[in-house]
Amino acid sequence: MKEFMLIFRHEDGKKVASPEQIQQWMKETMDWIAGISAQHKFVGGNGLLFDDAKIVGHKGVVTNGPYGDIKETLGGYIIVKADDVNEAVAFAKGCPVLVGDGNTVEVRMLAKGDGLH
Amino acid sequence: MKQDQLIPNLFRTEYSKIVAVLCKHFGVTFIDHAEDIASDSFLKAMQTWPFEGIPEKPTAWLYTVAKNKAFNLLLRRQTYEANVLTAWTDMNDCSITLDLSEDNIQDSQLRMIFAICHPTLPKESQIALALRILCGFGIDEIATAFLTSRDTINKRLSRAKDKFRNANVTLEFPEGNTLITRLDAVLITLYLLFSEGYYSENNERLVNEEFCFEAMRLAHLLTLSNETCRPETNALLALMCFQASRLKARTDHSGALIFYEEQDTTLWDMALIAEGTRYLHEASTGNTVSRYHLEAAIAYWYTRKENAEEKWQNILTLYDQLLTVEYSPIAAMNRTFALAQVKGNATAIVEAEKLKLEENLFYFVLLGELYRPLDGEKAKLHFERALTLAKTQxxxxxxxxxxxGVVAS
Incomplete structure (x- = not known):
């Protein structure tokens, strides 16, 4: 069985959600993860905090980020087990992040543990 | 042990608490920061809880994050914000930390209610601020409730906050005679907030139950403090309980209004009626009879299912008293419905027609109802007139x- 990383990309990470929306979003995310866990296919995951986020650029130029030029930001990821990319994509389709217009989930197979090494 | 269920309305409830405590500590000028700190804390929860599970004490978790965020913010700002710096230094010197105990949260929220219902702010601003700051509703949710755009609500809120800051509104608790007049203003705002939820003329969604329950929560908060637990506070809360007891019976599955006399009384919430009765009892001390006492007493009789003559006679007498305490054309109109039950439709029609509430759809519904058993043609005309005034499907x-119903009979 292969492992895939599902990476959440937000079109605008600084958009402020209302308390009620955050509650709804939190519930959906927990339900989504619980659904994957129930099939013993959830490996792990984490959110990425916006506090003190920095971008280190060419020649070590450090900027506060990831805002400004780069609008799109990473919000978090989970790692799932799946037989193939199609199964991983099926998991990704249920991700509540996708409710937000312009948000995407990128699906990438992890190199280590791909069965060849 | 980890909880796997979120407390309902957790973030909305905690939003108002965190903002109130921060504003009590740092002053009203801090309000925008306080809101940011609360939102940021929830965002952090959003990025942590789904992966690690909900903490055992979610509110304590949120308070720790909010405290740290407040501290970091002040640390960053200390060079140019002298007044906040003082607060910060005090906090540092005396090693006071933000007090997020239940008592202080309650006290902060009470002060916040008084600050937001300050007489220098227009009622419209008070309602918008109350929904945002005291109840934690989002801009979108408020905009939907008032059938307007985010921009409009944002502008209304920022104007309200400017006024709030410029009027030097403080989070001091009013004392003595000032308390009575200020409490009066608070009760009016809470009643408006409740009514906004109870019937909206323009909104397709007839009742915004959550607004009603928020208004009741705030009124209940007032009853918890000795200074604000006055007869009129209890009377208003009783009134709200009685009205809210019919929320489920007031709309059909399509959201259309079901008039009082057509409601399925088994859907009335008996627990709320009992609670209302208890508050009305609490209100019956001292010698003030406020408009809320009279309105609560009327609302009480409306919760009685049996159509006894006693019921309508009492309602009529109470309306007569209410109209002398505080006249309003709507109350006068509602009185004529009770009058019809006691003295007959013909008498009520004479009184009703004097009112000439030509813009009110319920006025024509009432006239239609009163004419129905007497003159089908006239009843039809009045209902048709009401139809032209209705703004929603x-x-x-x-x-x-x-x-x-008229055409068929």
């Missing part, structure tokens, strides 16, 4: 049903 539907 939902109200048109309810009136059409009445109209069909």
């Amino acid at each position: 939902r109200d048109r539907q309810s009136i059409q049903r009445k109209l069909n």
